[in-house]
Amino acid sequence: MALIIKGETGEWEVVIGMEVHAQIIANTKLFSNAKAEFGAAPNEQVSFVDAAMPGMLPVLNYKCVEQAVRTGLGLNAQINELSVFERKNYFYPDLPQGYQISQFEHPIVGKGVIEIDLPDGTVKEIGITRLHMEQDAGKSIHDQHPTKSYVDLNRSGCALMEIVSEPDIRGPEEAVAYLSKLRMIMRYLETCDGNMDEGSMRADVNISVRKVGGPLGTRAEIKNVNSLKAVTQAIHYEAERQIDILEEGGEVVQETRLWDPEKQETRSMRSKEEAHDYRYFPDPDLLPVQLQSKWVTEIKETLPELPDQKKHRFMNEYGLSLYDSSVLIAERKRAEYFETVAETGGDAKLSANWVINELLGALNKDGQDLEAAKVSAKQLGGLIALIKDDTISGKIAKDVFAEMYASGKNAADIVEEKGLKQVTDTGAIEVIIDKVIAANPDNLAKYKGGKEQLFGFFVGQVMKETGGKANPGIVNQILKKKLNS
Amino acid sequence: MNIADLTLEETSTKLKNKEISSIEVTEEYLGRMETYRGLNAYITETPELAMEQAKKADTNIANGKAGKLEGIPLAIKDLFCTKNVKTTAASKILGNFIPPYESTVSQKLLDAGAVMLGKTNLDEFAMGSANTTSGFGNVISPWKKNDGSNQDLTPGGSSGGSAAAVAAKLCLGATGTDTGGSIRQPASFCGIVGIKPTYGRCSRWGVVAFASSLDQAGIFAENVKDTAILLEASSGFDPKDSTSADIPVPDFAAAMNGDIRGMKIGIPKEYRVDNMPEEIEKLWQQGIDWLKSAGAEIVDVSLPHTKYALPTYYIIAPAEASSNLARYDGVRYGLRTEQDALLDMYETSRAAGFGDEVKRRIMVGTYVLSAGYYDAYYIKAQQVRRLIRQDFIDAFKKCDVLLTPATPSAAFAIGENEDDPIKMYLNDVFTVSLNLAGLPGMSVPAGLDANGLPLGLQIIGKAWDEETLFKVGGVIEQAAGFTSKAYK
Numbered sequence: 001m002a003l004i005i006k007g008e009t010g011e012w013e014v015v016i017g018m019e020v021h022a023q024i025i026a027n028t029k030l031f032s033n034a035k036a037e038f039g040a041a042p043n044e045q046v047s048f049v050d051a052a053m054p055g056m057l058p059v060l061n062y063k064c065v066e067q068a069v070r071t072g073l074g075l076n077a078q079i080n081e082l083s084v085f086e087r088k089n090y091f092y093p094d095l096p097q098g099y100q101i102s103q104f105e106h107p108i109v110g111k112g113v114i115e116i117d118l119p120d121g122t123v124k125e126i127g128i129t130r131l132h133m134e135q136d137a138g139k140s141i142h143d144q145h146p147t148k149s150y151v152d153l154n155r156s157g158c159a160l161m162e163i164v165s166e167p168d169i170r171g172p173e174e175a176v177a178y179l180s181k182l183r184m185i186m187r188y189l190e191t192c193d194g195n196m197d198e199g200s201m202r203a204d205v206n207i208s209v210r211k212v213g214g215p216l217g218t219r220a221e222i223k224n225v226n227s228l229k230a231v232t233q234a235i236h237y238e239a240e241r242q243i244d245i246l247e248e249g250g251e252v253v254q255e256t257r258l259w260d261p262e263k264q265e266t267r268s269m270r271s272k273e274e275a276h277d278y279r280y281f282p283d284p285d286l287l288p289v290q291l292q293s294k295w296v297t298e299i300k301e302t303l304p305e306l307p308d309q310k311k312h313r314f315m316n317e318y319g320l321s322l323y324d325s326s327v328l329i330a331e332r333k334r335a336e337y338f339e340t341v342a343e344t345g346g347d348a349k350l351s352a353n354w355v356i357n358e359l360l361g362a363l364n365k366d367g368q369d370l371e372a373a374k375v376s377a378k379q380l381g382g383l384i385a386l387i388k389d390d391t392i393s394g395k396i397a398k399d400v401f402a403e404m405y406a407s408g409k410n411a412a413d414i415v416e417e418k419g420l421k422q423v424t425d426t427g428a429i430e431v432i433i434d435k436v437i438a439a440n441p442d443n444l445a446k447y448k449g450g451k452e453q454l455f456g457f458f459v460g461q462v463m464k465e466t467g468g469k470a471n472p473g474i475v476n477q478i479l480k481k482k483l484n485s
Numbered sequence: 486m487n488i489a490d491l492t493l494e495e496t497s498t499k500l501k502n503k504e505i506s507s508i509e510v511t512e513e514y515l516g517r518m519e520t521y522r523g524l525n526a527y528i529t530e531t532p533e534l535a536m537e538q539a540k541k542a543d544t545n546i547a548n549g550k551a552g553k554l555e556g557i558p559l560a561i562k563d564l565f566c567t568k569n570v571k572t573t574a575a576s577k578i579l580g581n582f583i584p585p586y587e588s589t590v591s592q593k594l595l596d597a598g599a600v601m602l603g604k605t606n607l608d609e610f611a612m613g614s615a616n617t618t619s620g621f622g623n624v625i626s627p628w629k630k631n632d633g634s635n636q637d638l639t640p641g642g643s644s645g646g647s648a649a650a651v652a653a654k655l656c657l658g659a660t661g662t663d664t665g666g667s668i669r670q671p672a673s674f675c676g677i678v679g680i681k682p683t684y685g686r687c688s689r690w691g692v693v694a695f696a697s698s699l700d701q702a703g704i705f706a707e708n709v710k711d712t713a714i715l716l717e718a719s720s721g722f723d724p725k726d727s728t729s730a731d732i733p734v735p736d737f738a739a740a741m742n743g744d745i746r747g748m749k750i751g752i753p754k755e756y757r758v759d760n761m762p763e764e765i766e767k768l769w770q771q772g773i774d775w776l777k778s779a780g781a782e783i784v785d786v787s788l789p790h791t792k793y794a795l796p797t798y799y800i801i802a803p804a805e806a807s808s809n810l811a812r813y814d815g816v817r818y819g820l821r822t823e824q825d826a827l828l829d830m831y832e833t834s835r836a837a838g839f840g841d842e843v844k845r846r847i848m849v850g851t852y853v854l855s856a857g858y859y860d861a862y863y864i865k866a867q868q869v870r871r872l873i874r875q876d877f878i879d880a881f882k883k884c885d886v887l888l889t890p891a892t893p894s895a896a897f898a899i900g901e902n903e904d905d906p907i908k909m910y911l912n913d914v915f916t917v918s919l920n921l922a923g924l925p926g927m928s929v930p931a932g933l934d935a936n937g938l939p940l941g942l943q944i945i946g947k948a949w950d951e952e953t954l955f956k957v958g959g960v961i962e963q964a965a966g967f968t969s970k971a972y973k
Contacts, residue, residue, distance in 0.1 A: 052817070053818070054574070055566045055584075055588060055694065057726050059727050091831055093814075096816070098812050149827075277856045279854035281859070284728075285694075
């Protein structure tokens with residue numbers, strides 16, 4: 001689903017690479033034992049190391065290394081047994097050390113690849129260039145005082161993974177699909193919560209344009225793209241801007257630009273010439289990170305089934321459609337919920353329909369997520385089982401579900417209490433059918449006279465008499481026999 | 486008996502035998518510090534704290550709970566952070582900095598029962614070889630030439646305050662740090678013993694960083710055994726320092742059994758530098774003869790990359806320093822000059838806070854790490870560093886320990902060598918290689934020059950083999966019979 005923009009001089013293609021910063025889920029920071037939780041009061045989670053007090057030294061948190069390796073494995077990427085932390089030197093008040101400890105020449109994770117699912121039902125592969133670990137900076141706050149700026153160091157030193165993609169993305173839809181898949185994988189792995197609102201996942205977007213199939217153009221790096229909506233808007237804006245420049249005979253400048261969500265535009269932050277010289281060099285306070293291949297194998301063995309594997313399995317094992325599978329695997333808990341429903345209910349396709357259309361539909365309407373549902377997976381499976389063994393009809397099941405959804409009661413209990421059990425006793429149904437036929441001699445005559453659409457009328461009457469509980473198949477069968485006799 | 490005439494070991498024995506009290510000892514040293522305040526050896530004196538600790542030491546001794554250093558008065562180089570006691574690194578940028586934490590090394594000494602007398606002067610951020618770059622005035626050596634000139638001499642640097650304080654008996658021992666010779670050169674100039682242990686032996690946690698891959702804490706004391714006692718107390722693995730080594734700490738003093746028969750002493754030919762004063766040459770030969778007559782075997786060895794050590798050091802050390810000193814930006818602690826704009830605040834704070842030598846090294850370091858120069862300078866220097874390390878590995882295949890002079894001259898006058906930074910840097914010619922290789926080295930006083938000034942010999946050991954340094958150091962000490970004292 002590449003975005004093609006028609007310009008004055010022909011068709012343009014957008015080429016995109018992404019740099020995603022993902023905050024690692026860990027109790028403490030990358031190099032200190034300060035807590036790494038979101039939402040504490042300013043400067044409450046700051047150790048002497050995070051504040052860069054004189055003589056303080058970083059000590060690597062190996063939980064973060066494990067998380068980075070897990071993520072790398074989830075991206076089907078090369079895990080580098082040797083990686084090196086380097087210092088990226090620049091001055092800013094929210095960077096207490098005057099350098100950020102990052103990885104540069106020797107990242108912990110090398111090349112990988114993930115599949116993205118596009119809205120038209122197709123699948124595309126996006127290459128991963130690398131993943132490296134680094135410290136986050138603190139936060140500068142400029143809007144609390146007319147002349148002063150404040151600094152909050154709670155985030156200073158928190159562990160980040162920077163995940164760099166190949167320039168394989170061709171438009172906003174692919175960009176959004178890429179970010180969604182990355183988020184999904186990390187949430188499955190429990191290495192990053194992927195929460196863009198809280199800043200635990202942030203994206204820089206590298207954009208260039210070229211004539212379809214032509215040589216690569218000069219790119220601009222767009223920062224501050226902090227939601228999926230912003231990604232879409234920024235790509236559209238920036239692509240148009242570059243095309244306008246090129247069509248007017250100008251040249252795109254390699255630079256860093258900032259997305260302004262208020263004004264809906266990107267504007268120049270610094271040009272290539274003004275770019276910082278970060279003076280990277282290996283951090284002498286830290287030893288190179290050396291991973292035992294045995295340890296990496298052990299981590300690999302603990303990986304959960306990943307979204308794409310699950311999706312393929314749902315399609316093969318349960319015969320679900322690509323769409324249904326994609327919806328069900330979007331969250332690990334959702335997929336697990338579905339599988340429990342399918343197992344309890346004994347019908348995967350039916351279970352998929354009920355989970356997606358009834359349960360997720362209702363939750364969505366109420367603005368709730370799966371965790372909030374009163375109906376457990378086993379309970380929903382119980383309802384499916386009742387449909388499957390003809391205890392209740394699909395129509396009755398919807399009413400039962402509505403009550404389960406509201407009260408959290410078991411389906412069987414509701415059916416029992418309200419006497420909703422389907423009538424499958426042919427003798428009893430026959431009695432009712434006879435009664436209905438006897439009560440409607442006119443319609444019987446018309447039916448016999450050839451007005452066969454009146455069959456539905458008789459079915460309706462029988463259902464009405466039985467409070468909807470009569471098994472529709474049996475009703476059809478007996479009714480047809482009686483009317484045609 | 487004069488308390489100040491006692492060695493650390495003797496003082497310790499008398500304290501434990503309750504012949505003297507820690508209060509008496511501490512008062513004696515505090516008195517001497519007052520008398521010799523003109524040497525400017527201390528930046529901060531902590532008499533109240535010292536008396537408090539002395540009192541506690543006496544109680545511990547009385548209760549039979551004496552630590553290994555119970556009641557021993559020590560000085561701490563003002564590069565070690567000390568809890569609630571001002572720590573300046575001899576820089577105006579940290580002029581009023583009071584750390585809320587104690588460095589691992591000073592904590593270990595306190596835990597062993599030591600009494601802290603104060604924080605000693607140094608070159609600013611340990612950058613210098615004469616203790617003249619201090620933001621709080623230079624240190625004057627307690628030594629004078631015997632020509633009656635009464636000229637003020639340098640104690641060496643950067644740990645000049647610690648060396649002068651030990652030599653003038655203003656403490657019984659002191660901590661130092663050695664990045665390129667900052668313990669061994671002042672020890673040699675002041676006629677005392679100084680050891681820089683193997684990189685990773687003492688924790689760097691809480692020591693204000695100069696060049697992290699070279700910085701190593703160490704000890705000054707009057708004699709080899711006292712040095713061994715103090716080093717043992719300062720050493721050991723620290724999980725808070727990722728470069729600290731998890732290796733057991735031996736009883737260093739116990740290694741001093743005087744038996745070096747059959748030991749192979751390597752003499753590196755490259756240390757015979759041009760224009761080396763004859764006296765140094767003679768002293769070196771004297772040292773060789775002493776060890777030979779004690780039963781050691783002398784072996785000629787080669788350290789072919791020695792001549793590249795100084796230039797290599799003066800790329801790597803400033804590179805790391807330029808980054809380590811970036812945190813002194815006026816934002817969170819230390820000196821700040823108020824300005825309306827951020828960049829102005831950075832520039833004026835750092836301009837006002839740092840002295841010339843520190844600025845010079847920050848600029849050199851920033852330059853060698855810059856895009857376009859990084860490969861030619863920093864990477865090349867790291868490659869040469871590896872060759873220098875390999876030189877030592879090869880040399881130690883043929884010998885157990887190396888013997889060299891500690892410095893290319895005796896102490897010089899204050900103000901000398903200040904016209905040209907390179908001349909000053911040459912002071913480290915015999916010492917920097919060890920820092921690049923991470924090896925232990927010790928300077929032991931071995932004689933006096935024609936002016937009556939002390940000269941030291943340097944013993945270089947294999948990594949983690951400080952025991953052999955103490956063993957050989959003890960033999961040289963005994964053979965030299967170095968009894969000249971700077972203090973009265």
